[in-house]
Amino acid sequence: xxxxxxxxxxxxxxxxxxxxxxxxxxxxxxxxxxxFNNYIMENHKxxxxxxxxxxxxxxxxxxxxxxxxxxxxxxxxxxxxVLMVNKTYEKQLICMSDIFPNDSQNMIQQMExxxxxxxxxxxxxxxxDIYVLEHEGEVFGYVTIGYYGPIYYSEFxxxxxxxxxxxxxxxxxxxxxxxxxxxxxxxDKISKPISFVSNKAKEIESGDYSDIIEFNSNTTEIRxxxxxxxxxxxxxxxxxxxxxxxxxxxxxxxRTPLTVIRTTLEGMQDGVFxxxxxxxxxxxxxxxxxxxxxxxxxxLVETSNLNIKLNKKSFDIKIIxxxxxxxxxxxxxxxxxxxxxxxxxxxxxxxxxxxxxxxxVIFNLISNACKxxxxxxxxxxxxxxxxxxxxxxxxxxxxGVEAVxxxxxxxxxxxxxxxxxxxxxxxxxGLSICKNIVxxxxxxxxxxxxxxxxxxxxxxxxxxxxL
Ligand code: ADP
Numbered sequence: 334x335x336x337x338x339x340x341x342x343x344x345x346x347x348x349x350x351x352x353x354x355x356x357x358x359x360x361x362x363x364x365x366x367x368x369f370n371n372y373i374m375e376n377h378k379x380x381x382x383x384x385x386x387x388x389x390x391x392x393x394x395x396x397x398x399x400x401x402x403x404x405x406x407x408x409x410x411x412x413x414x415v416l417m418v419n420k421t422y423e424k425q426l427i428c429m430s431d432i433f434p435n436d437s438q439n440m441i442q443q444m445e446x447x448x449x450x451x452x453x454x455x456x457x458x459x460x461x462d463i464y465v466l467e468h469e470g471e472v473f474g475y476v477t478i479g480y481y482g483p484i485y486y487s488e489f490x491x492x493x494x495x496x497x498x499x500x501x502x503x504x505x506x507x508x509x510x511x512x513x514x515x516x517x518x519x520x521d522k523i524s525k526p527i528s529f530v531s532n533k534a535k536e537i538e539s540g541d542y543s544d545i546i547e548f549n550s551n552t553t554e555i556r557x558x559x560x561x562x563x564x565x566x567x568x569x570x571x572x573x574x575x576x577x578x579x580x581x582x583x584x585x586x587x588r589t590p591l592t593v594i595r596t597t598l599e600g601m602q603d604g605v606f607x608x609x610x611x612x613x614x615x616x617x618x619x620x621x622x623x624x625x626x627x628x629x630x631x632x633l634v635e636t637s638n639l640n641i642k643l644n645k646k647s648f649d650i651k652i653i654x655x656x657x658x659x660x661x662x663x664x665x666x667x668x669x670x671x672x673x674x675x676x677x678x679x680x681x682x683x684x685x686x687x688x689x690x691x692x693x694v695i696f697n698l699i700s701n702a703c704k705x706x707x708x709x710x711x712x713x714x715x716x717x718x719x720x721x722x723x724x725x726x727x728x729x730x731x732x733g734v735e736a737v738x739x740x741x742x743x744x745x746x747x748x749x750x751x752x753x754x755x756x757x758x759x760x761x762x763g764l765s766i767c768k769n770i771v772x773x774x775x776x777x778x779x780x781x782x783x784x785x786x787x788x789x790x791x792x793x794x795x796x797x798x799x800l
Contacts, residue, residue: 339524343516350512358505365497373484380412381478385464388418392466392473402427410436413444413487415479417461422475430479437479444481447491457481526555530562537562542570578741582761586626590619629762633745636690636769643687643773650691650723651682654714657696661703669709676716684723685797690770694778697763698727698790704759705788706731722776723794730787739780743768767792 336344387405391397406416406429415437418426430437441459448455460482466473486494526548533546545563550556594616600606635641654674665672676682684691702712706729715726734742745765764778771778775795782788 337524338527339520342520342523343513346516346520347513350509350516354505354509354512358501362498362501365501366494369490369494370484373486373490377412377480377484380409380414381462381464381480384409384412384414384416384478385466385476388416388476389466389468389473393468397426399427403432406432409478410440413440413480413485415440417477417479418466419475419477420473426474441481444485447486447488448481448484451486451491451494457483457485523552523555526550526552526559530555530558533562533566537566537569542566542573578744586760587623590622593619626760626762629760629766632693632766633762633769636766636773641769641773643690645686646688647683647685648688648691649682650684650695650725651676651716653688653692654695654716654725657692657699658714661699664703665712668703668706670703670706670712671710672712672714674714674716677718680718682716682718682723684794686774686794687770691774691794694767694770694792695725695727697767698725698792701759701763701790702727702729702731702788705729718796721796723796725792725794726789727792728787728789733784733786733788734780734782735784739782742780743778 384405388397388402391401391405402416402418406427409416410429410433415430417428417430420426445455445457448457458481460480462478462480464476464478466476526546529546529548533544536542536544545566546559548559550559597606597612597616601608601612606612658672658674661672699712699714706712711730713726713728715724715728717724717726743764745762768778771792771794775797777793778790780788780790
């Protein structure tokens with residue numbers, strides 16, 4: 334059975350609150366009644382001993398009269414007590430139940446009725462307690478206290494008890510209503526953004542990344558969830574854009590040489606073009622370009638693999654940089670680019686990683702610096718060891734990259750329009766390969782750049798131990 338988070342929260346919390354209230358109501362009722370009964374019994378004991386003391390006082394003062402006993406007996410009725418005073422076991426001085434047999438019986442019956450109205454199964458009956466009237470060793474007689482026991486409530490007690498019960502049950506109901514309303518609001522507050530996020534996820538699933546979730550929540554987890562879904566949506570949106578751009582670039586990269594080949598061949602077939610070695614060379618160059626593209630895509634596929642295989646060994650980064658710079662010497666010279674390598678000669682630059690792949694990263698960056706820097710430009714390679722990292726910086730004062738394109742240039746087949754217009758040789762794959770290789774070495778690659786001022790590509794490689 335599928336049930337919404339809101340209903341689930343409302344249901345489970347309401348049941349919990351209900352159980353809590355019931356336990357609270359019943360336990361407080363039980364505790365209160367126990368304390369109340371103790372209080373009633375204490376009261377009865379107090380009333381009994383007061384009557385016994387009054388009778389004893391009469392004996393101590395001197396010869397008590399029948400009228401004295403009668404008055405005390407009448408007062409005792411008010412406390413629900415039937416008084417009997419005996420001189421000895423045989424000689425009775427007064428017995429109120431004999432004087433008022435009907436009233437005494439009615440009083441006891443009424444008490445029984447009252448108790449049964451509160452406790453329908455109350456097991457009570459008429460009981461008597463006998464007290465010895467003794468003062469300084471002299472026994473004057475006995476007082477018998479007759480009552481309905483083991484406990485009895487007055488009308489007032491019953492009213493008080495029912496008022497208390499009403500109060501407790503009403504408090505329980507009011508508490509339950511308040512708790513239910515707040516549970517509803519809390520559940521609504523929590524479930525609303527979740528259903529927002531869920532709907533957005535469905536939209537993303539169906540390919541709609543247009544809007545982001547504009548929902549403010551002060552719940553940390555929900556805020557995190559919204560932020561993640563929004564960034565997922567933005568990323569997918571960017572990826573979609575990149576894919577589209579990639580496909581356009583890819584078709585462009587393949588179509589251009591193929592068109593050149595086709596038109597040249599058609600021209601030769603129709604006799605429009607003469608078959609010259611230059612024309613055959615140009616066809617050959619275009620085919621080379623397509624092969625180059627395919628090789629680059631292959632390299633990209635290989636390094637895109639999450640489990641990219643690294644042939645790790647220790648090697649000197651400094652030597653690699655120097656070798657690459659040497660191979661670019663003539664290219665730099667052709668463009669009259671001044672280049673220099675900055676490093677601390679006393680430092681060792683031994684790195685444990687895949688030499689061939691790191692070589693291709695540095696090669697690519699230096700090649701780009703050369704390609705995207707105009708004649709008479711400057712290129713600088715800076716090598717440093719910072720804490721546990723090697724930092725390789727390739728800096729040029731070339732055409733630069735626009736801020737919006739700083740991340741995009743690391744995407745497959747992405748070439749900045751300008752570099753294409755300028756017809757600089759390239760496939761827009763090199764930096765993606767660099768990024769994959771650097772990530773495989775648990776490093777980072779970033780670019781700082783300004784259009785027209787130049788670029789600074791920074792590769793940071795963590796120095797790991799040779800295991
Ligand atoms: P490409 O083969 O086109 O050079 P890359 O992946 O190496 O492919 O680079 C992607 C794009 O990034 C390039 O087309 C270029 O527009 C831009 N780029 C790379 N390096 C530089 C640089 N040093 N200066 C300016 N733009 C650069």
